[in-house]
Amino acid sequence: MKIIMLGAPGAGKGTQAKSIAEKYGIPHISTGDIFRANIKNGTELGKKAKAYMDQGMLVPDELTLDLVMDRFAQDDCEKGYVLDGFPRTIPQAEALTEALLEKGEKIDYAIDVAVPDEAIISRMSGRRACLTCGATYHVEFNPPKQEGVCDTCGAALVQRDDDKPETVKKRLSVYHQQTQPLIEYYERQGVLRQVDGTKSMDQVFAGIIEILD
Numbered sequence: 484m485k486i487i488m489l490g491a492p493g494a495g496k497g498t499q500a501k502s503i504a505e506k507y508g509i510p511h512i513s514t515g516d517i518f519r520a521n522i523k524n525g526t527e528l529g530k531k532a533k534a535y536m537d538q539g540m541l542v543p544d545e546l547t548l549d550l551v552m553d554r555f556a557q558d559d560c561e562k563g564y565v566l567d568g569f570p571r572t573i574p575q576a577e578a579l580t581e582a583l584l585e586k587g588e589k590i591d592y593a594i595d596v597a598v599p600d601e602a603i604i605s606r607m608s609g610r611r612a613c614l615t616c617g618a619t620y621h622v623e624f625n626p627p628k629q630e631g632v633c634d635t636c637g638a639a640l641v642q643r644d645d646d647k648p649e650t651v652k653k654r655l656s657v658y659h660q661q662t663q664p665l666i667e668y669y670e671r672q673g674v675l676r677q678v679d680g681t682k683s684m685d686q687v688f689a690g691i692i693e694i695l696d
């Protein structure tokens with residue numbers, strides 16, 4: 484099963500993608516996590532990506548596409564995957580469609596997690612991330628068992644540099660300009676499904692399971 488998570492930054496794509504990956508036994512591929520791992524490890528790609536990410540801008544397509552295509556080539560992608568944060572532009576979506584077509588494959592579902600901009604700012608200011616294992620928490624809606632410590636791997640949780648309110652506003656405007664058009668793109672492909680992302684995490688997941696089952 485090949486699934487794309489669509490939605491604004493902070494809509495809950497990563498949260499839901501993790502649950503989907505677990506339930507259906509497919510890898511969760513987050514381009515944001517891959518960029519953050521590169522930044523943490525001080526790679527050339529990480530240095531280039533950070534300059535864009537810190538400003539709330541998208542990393543250029545040519546850097547992003549190489550990275551994703553390399554990831555798809557790994558064995559664990561044979562059964563499918565859930566994509567979180569990719570594609571984010573029409574050229575990325577077209578490149579993905581073409582790469583799949585070459586293998587006679589297609590995306591099964593593009594799930595749009597719909598959340599209005601007003602709710603996004605408070606979600607992002609409370610988000611805490613584990614840069615070691617990629618787990619995500621919220622100080623109010625999904626707190627870790629021990630404050631500031633990842634339940635899964637015990638590493639220290641951080642507030643992402645790009646979750647500051649000024650950067651979140653920029654990311655939202657980039658989302659509306661460059662990523663929102665993907666909703667129509669996947670609607671035309673007949674694979675778009677929408678869920679109300681303002682509900683609780685469990686309710687959103689229940690809605691997604693209904694679609695996938």
Ligand code: ADP
Nearest residue numbers: 493494495496497498606610620621624683684
């Ligand atoms: P995205 O991957 O779309 O950027 P995340 O999954 O990281 O978003 O979620 C953003 C923040 O909102 C996180 O702190 C997460 O714990 C929290 N969150 C996710 N889904 C919900 C929900 N349904 N209700 C309340 N908070 C949520």
Ligand code: AMP
Nearest residue numbers: 514515535536540541542547568569571
């Ligand atoms: P995310 O973790 O999905 O919120 O992504 C964090 C940041 O990484 C984004 O604001 C972008 O700067 C960058 N990024 C992640 N995925 C992509 C992508 N598919 N295309 C371009 N930039 C991306």
